[in-house]
Amino acid sequence: MSMLKDPSSKYRAFPTIDIPDRTWPSKTITTAPIWCSSDLRDGNQSLIEPMDAAKKLRFWKTLVAVGVKEIEASFPAASQTDFDFVRTLIEDNHIPEDTTIQVLTQGREDLIARTFESLRGAKKAIVHLYNATSPSFRRIVFNQDKDGIKAIAVNAAKLFVKYAAQQPETQWTFEYSPETFSATELEFAKEVCDAVIEVWNPTPEHKMILNLPATVECATPNIYADQIEWFGRHINRRDSVIISLHTHNDRGTGVAATELGLMAGADRVEGCLFGNGERTGNVDLVTVALNMYTQGLDPQLDFSDIDGVRKVVEECNQIQVHPRHPYVGDLVHTAFSGSHQDAIRKGFSQQKDDALWEVPYLPIDPADIGRSYEAVIRVNSQSGKGGIAYLLEQEYDISLPRRMQIEFSQVVQAETDRVGLEMTAPQIYALLQREYLQANTPYALVSHRLQEENGNSFVEVEVSGKGQGETNLHWKGKGNGALEALVAGLPIGVEIMDYNEHAIGAGTNAKAAAYIELRVNGERPVHGVGIDENITTASFKALFSALNRSLSQLEAKAA
Numbered sequence: 342m343s344m345l346k347d348p349s350s351k352y353r354a355f356p357t358i359d360i361p362d363r364t365w366p367s368k369t370i371t372t373a374p375i376w377c378s379s380d381l382r383d384g385n386q387s388l389i390e391p392m393d394a395a396k397k398l399r400f401w402k403t404l405v406a407v408g409v410k411e412i413e414a415s416f417p418a419a420s421q422t423d424f425d426f427v428r429t430l431i432e433d434n435h436i437p438e439d440t441t442i443q444v445l446t447q448g449r450e451d452l453i454a455r456t457f458e459s460l461r462g463a464k465k466a467i468v469h470l471y472n473a474t475s476p477s478f479r480r481i482v483f484n485q486d487k488d489g490i491k492a493i494a495v496n497a498a499k500l501f502v503k504y505a506a507q508q509p510e511t512q513w514t515f516e517y518s519p520e521t522f523s524a525t526e527l528e529f530a531k532e533v534c535d536a537v538i539e540v541w542n543p544t545p546e547h548k549m550i551l552n553l554p555a556t557v558e559c560a561t562p563n564i565y566a567d568q569i570e571w572f573g574r575h576i577n578r579r580d581s582v583i584i585s586l587h588t589h590n591d592r593g594t595g596v597a598a599t600e601l602g603l604m605a606g607a608d609r610v611e612g613c614l615f616g617n618g619e620r621t622g623n624v625d626l627v628t629v630a631l632n633m634y635t636q637g638l639d640p641q642l643d644f645s646d647i648d649g650v651r652k653v654v655e656e657c658n659q660i661q662v663h664p665r666h667p668y669v670g671d672l673v674h675t676a677f678s679g680s681h682q683d684a685i686r687k688g689f690s691q692q693k694d695d696a697l698w699e700v701p702y703l704p705i706d707p708a709d710i711g712r713s714y715e716a717v718i719r720v721n722s723q724s725g726k727g728g729i730a731y732l733l734e735q736e737y738d739i740s741l742p743r744r745m746q747i748e749f750s751q752v753v754q755a756e757t758d759r760v761g762l763e764m765t766a767p768q769i770y771a772l773l774q775r776e777y778l779q780a781n782t783p784y785a786l787v788s789h790r791l792q793e794e795n796g797n798s799f800v801e802v803e804v805s806g807k808g809q810g811e812t813n814l815h816w817k818g819k820g821n822g823a824l825e826a827l828v829a830g831l832p833i834g835v836e837i838m839d840y841n842e843h844a845i846g847a848g849t850n851a852k853a854a855a856y857i858e859l860r861v862n863g864e865r866p867v868h869g870v871g872i873d874e875n876i877t878t879a880s881f882k883a884l885f886s887a888l889n890r891s892l893s894q895l896e897a898k899a900a
């Protein structure tokens with residue numbers, strides 16, 4: 342094999358479908374399909390360790406809670422575990438009235454007999470027959486010509502009728518899959534399916550299911566859509582047939598193929614939660630459903646606790662969901678990068694409760710699927726001021742003025758660059774404390790006295806600090822307001838460039854936050870922050886914070 346100069350010569354392009362008047366490209370999906378989960382069958386058969394009975398039951402209950410109404414529970418003839426699971430569901434009444442159990446079998450009589458046996462006593466059931474129809478499977482696996490392949494399907498279909506008749510207490514629905522449909526000549530797929538239709542004789546009142554698998558995804562999704570549209574136009578008794586999609590994800594386009602297949606007229610979708618299944622998986626039912634949701638269409642499945650569902654699926658399958666997996670991955674509602682955070686923060690502040698969802702970079706409101714907003718913005722070295730400001734607002738009720746956001750983001754940036762790690766909200770707050778709230782040198786405010794007289798403010802402050810020796814300093818000043826009086830009393834020339842304040846919290850526990858931008862001796866302005874129960878004290882603390890930071894920076898510059 343390695344001798345081949347160009348290995349791609351081993352493969353060939355999938356031919357296009359001759360359907361020039363195709364209609365699906367201009368369709369949209371307007372109704373939710375019938376959903377069928379194959380987690381307990383196609384998903385289960387792909388696991389390193391297939392689920393035991395307890396796990397299968399837990400998974401089954403989760404699917405029922407999500408609202409999946411048709412659930413392929415097993416391949417009962419494959420193993421005693423699979424057979425017994427079907428018995429448990431029936432005998433212990435785990436199948437709600439509005440839910441139908443589905444099982445799969447090959448077209449061999451011993452397997453069919455055992456399959457029907459497993460369903461004894463079920464109120465209703467879907468029995469699913471498959472055999473592969475594509476040229477390579479005909480040649481390689483079955484060593485049969487087209488007639489031989491059709492005969493497998495027709496003979497098995499007849500056996501279905503025979504065995505179903507022996508259990509008339511059950512309301513039967515039959516499903517046929519021309520396995521490898523997407524790699525089968527369309528005329529031949531139709532021929533086999535028409536032959537099965539003849540045997541099962543469905544009616545508009547009692548339909549059968551024709552499931553059209555992309556058993557191995559082998560072409561672009563538009564080809565699959567063409568195949569589905571062609572099939573729907575040509576199959577006999579279309580009104581008595583439910584057309585079902587069953588895609589895999591070998592080319593990474595299982596979701597796209599399913600969506601285009603629905604636009605092409607299919608009625609039903611088989612798949613697995615979070616895309617488990619053979620090789621690269623079956624189509625992910627969650628993504629298809631939530632994609633509909635984000636188009637304003639109710640998918641009729643409940644993923645309002647998506648993390649709860651994920652937990653069950655991960656524990657049963659023993660496979661972790663990827664952090665980038667659409668909708669459910671740990672990181673998919675998270676923005677680290679500055680410009681994204683800025684846009685998200687602005688989006689949140691403008692988003693009205695009942696308005697169309699328009700928060701940039703978030704295709705879905707995380708709250709709709711049970712996620713909090715906590716993980717939406719996370720800060721690392723790629724982050725900007727918006728994300729930092731957002732976290733302080735959300736977690737600590739602290740709203741930094743715009744120019745201070747810019748200044749503080751440089752402090753955070755230096756820290757994230759230094760440690761090379763993400764910074765959590767508590768770590769950012771600790772940095773704010775260290776940098777601003779605890780900026781106590783060289784001057785720490787010990788106490789202050791404020792007097793108002795005839796529109797004038799008189800301030801006396803007691804100041805201590807490193808380098809002041811044992812004796813505290815006392816500075817006095819007079820001005821039009823408290824801050825002006827304090828500035829007048831300082832022995833250093835300062836100029837207040839900007840002042841902001843706001844409440845933190847409400848009621849008796851409320852505090853005040855004050856922010857001051859201060860220019861010392863005509864140098865570059867520097868910010869300070871003060872937090873206190875008393876707004877005047879908060880503003881004085883903010884002034885000392887700015888003064889100390891500025892003096893420290895000047896000292897560092899001079900050194």
Ligand SMILES: CC(=O)SCCNC(=O)CCNC(=O)[C@H](O)C(C)(C)COP(=O)(O)OP(=O)(O)OC[C@H]1O[C@@H](n2cnc3c(N)ncnc32)[C@H](O)[C@@H]1OP(=O)(O)O
Nearest residue numbers: 386416418419420447448449471472473482483493520556
């Ligand atoms: C695409 C899919 O996911 S299809 C579902 C696949 N899932 C599974 O196979 C899981 C469960 N299967 C099993 O446990 C086993 O395959 C069993 C118990 C069903 C059968 O096991 P075995 O009797 O050992 O047969 P095995 O699986 O090897 O089947 C191969 C034979 O069945 C034939 N066969 C394969 N598929 C079908 C079919 N759909 N209908 C009729 N015959 C078939 C093959 O041609 C082959 O025949 P040969 O022995 O004459 O060459």
Ligand SMILES: CC(C)C(=O)C(=O)O
Nearest residue numbers: 471518520521554556
């Ligand atoms: C049995 C069929 C539907 C199947 O699982 C497949 O083709 O992938």
